[in-house]
Each structure stands twice: as C-alpha cells, then as structure tokens.
Amino acid sequence: MKGHSFIYLILAIFVVLMVGCSNKATQHDDEFYNVKLVAWEFLKEKGWDGRAKENWETAEVSEVMTDDDYKLIDPSYKGKLVLSVIFEDKENAAIGTPIVLVDPEKNEVVGYMYGE
Numbered sequence: 001m002k003g004h005s006f007i008y009l010i011l012a013i014f015v016v017l018m019v020g021c022s023n024k025a026t027q028h029d030d031e032f033y034n035v036k037l038v039a040w041e042f043l044k045e046k047g048w049d050g051r052a053k054e055n056w057e058t059a060e061v062s063e064v065m066t067d068d069d070y071k072l073i074d075p076s077y078k079g080k081l082v083l084s085v086i087f088e089d090k091e092n093a094a095i096g097t098p099i100v101l102v103d104p105e106k107n108e109v110v111g112y113m114y115g116e
Helices: 002-025 033-046
Strands: 060-065 081-086 099-103 106-115
Touching: 033 081, 033 099, 033 106
Parallel strands: none
Antiparallel strands: 060 081, 081 099, 099 106
16 A cells, blocks of 8 residues: 555656646747847837737747848848848737847847838
8 A cells, every 4th residue: 555655646746847847848938039029129119119019929020031121220231131020010000010120140139120
C-alpha cells in the first residue's frame, strides 16, 4: 500500500511541475511579440496610438522591401528587407494608423508609412 502512495505522490508532483512549466512557455510564444511591442511604443511616442485599437498584440507582422513609399528614419535601409507591423485601426478613425517598419536583427524602428 505504501508503494502505491509513493507512486501517486510522484505523479502529483510531476503533474504540478509540468503545468507550471507549460504556463511560463506560453506567456509570450508569439515570435514577433517584441517587434510588436517596439512598434507600439513608437506609435505612443509619436502620439499615433489613439488611431489604433489597444490590442497591439494582434498586430500583423510581415517582411517587406523598403522603397520610396516609406518614410525612413535611417536612409541606409532603403531597398532592405525589414518587418512591417500593421495595427488594427479604431472603427471611427479619420486617419489610419501608420505602418511601422522594424529592423528584425536590431529590433529597432527604422521607418513608417502614414495611414490612409
């Protein structure tokens, strides 16, 4: 009987450890979480965050090649592949939220495009 109690105790501890570890792993499993955060902070600095819904974590991230359509903070990024972060606009926004460009290696904002 004591053997069964010991096995149940070990199983209970194992389950608690597995659940605890899995919660930590899923907190920020979005590979672009930091990119979205940097872009959102940039919008807040510029005062443009009022145009977007506050659920910045749901922003769309994709790779784009920079060109003359973008306002580049650093002109050396022209023609380079960067990450584009698009936030969802508020329903009644007169002007759309700017698209923010982020360097994928440095995790820094390198440019933007005004919203329509």
